[in-house]
Amino acid sequence: MDVTEPLLKWYDINKRDLPWRHTRDAYAVFVSETMLQQTRVDTVIAYYQDFMRRFPDVFSLARAPEIDVLNAWKGLGYYSRARNLHRAAKMVTEQFGGRFPDTLEGWLALLGAGDYIAGAVTSIALGKPCAAVDGNVLRVIARIDGILTDISTPAARREVKARVQQLLPPGRPSEFTQALMELGALVCKPKSPECQSCPVSSLCMAYAQGAMDRIPVKTPKKPPRSVDMCIAAVVSGEELLLERRPKGALLAHMWGLPAV
Numbered sequence: 001m002d003v004t005e006p007l008l009k010w011y012d013i014n015k016r017d018l019p020w021r022h023t024r025d026a027y028a029v030f031v032s033e034t035m036l037q038q039t040r041v042d043t044v045i046a047y048y049q050d051f052m053r054r055f056p057d058v059f060s061l062a063r064a065p066e067i068d069v070l071n072a073w074k075g076l077g078y079y080s081r082a083r084n085l086h087r088a089a090k091m092v093t094e095q096f097g098g099r100f101p102d103t104l105e106g107w108l109a110l111l112g113a114g115d116y117i118a119g120a121v122t123s124i125a126l127g128k129p130c131a132a133v134d135g136n137v138l139r140v141i142a143r144i145d146g147i148l149t150d151i152s153t154p155a156a157r158r159e160v161k162a163r164v165q166q167l168l169p170p171g172r173p174s175e176f177t178q179a180l181m182e183l184g185a186l187v188c189k190p191k192s193p194e195c196q197s198c199p200v201s202s203l204c205m206a207y208a209q210g211a212m213d214r215i216p217v218k219t220p221k222k223p224p225r226s227v228d229m230c231i232a233a234v235v236s237g238e239e240l241l242l243e244r245r246p247k248g249a250l251l252a253h254m255w256g257l258p259a260v
Helices: 004-014 026-036 041-054 058-063 066-073 080-096 104-108 114-124 135-145 154-167 173-186
Strands: none
Touching: 004 173, 026 041, 026 080, 026 114, 041 066, 058 080, 066 080, 104 114, 114 173, 135 154, 135 173
8 A cells, every 4th residue: 555545535634725726727826836935835825815916817927027026026035936937927928829838848848947846737737647846745755765865965856756756646646746745734744743643654664763853864054144234325305225136146136225
């Protein structure tokens, strides 16, 4: 017995009611998955709903000035995600008449998509058996299979991706992809996983070995580097001087007070 059947049964009962789960529209899934990278679900919900009101389809997003897209993204951070989304929308409207690719290869060729987004949209929206590996999936599979390779390495990601591809059920790839992510978010947490509530704990090597706190293996990140800056507030009457930050700078392309 593999993890597929019990995980899908668990997901059917326990999945959260999230706005992007009410559609299989590729654009909506693309927006949600882009926002969900490195951001908690609870934070994304309101941003996703507002973004979809402002830009309900790929044409409206492609037509929008970049500054409007960035303003809609304001507060989510990692602004390169917004620019990648905007870039992809322009490519889809200008080169493909507003139609998103219907294959994994097509998504991989899309500007601003990347490996994870390509797999996630192809699986979740298109219902095709394509592995999508995010942080939750890396952690879940590493614990189930007892993987001791550092999950921050390309080798571990390839190993997990191949394993997920092997597990994907032909009839329900969309649900299985989301079930893995949901298990990682709700049960198989980075710290203090709720193994007693896990539908696949009997199949989990980390649980059998009592190694949940040691798996996945991950090299600690380097500590943040402190940077000293001088900020100028230049006022003339009722006007305040702002500058657009250069490419490659912190908060590149964003407007702010002059800084050195």
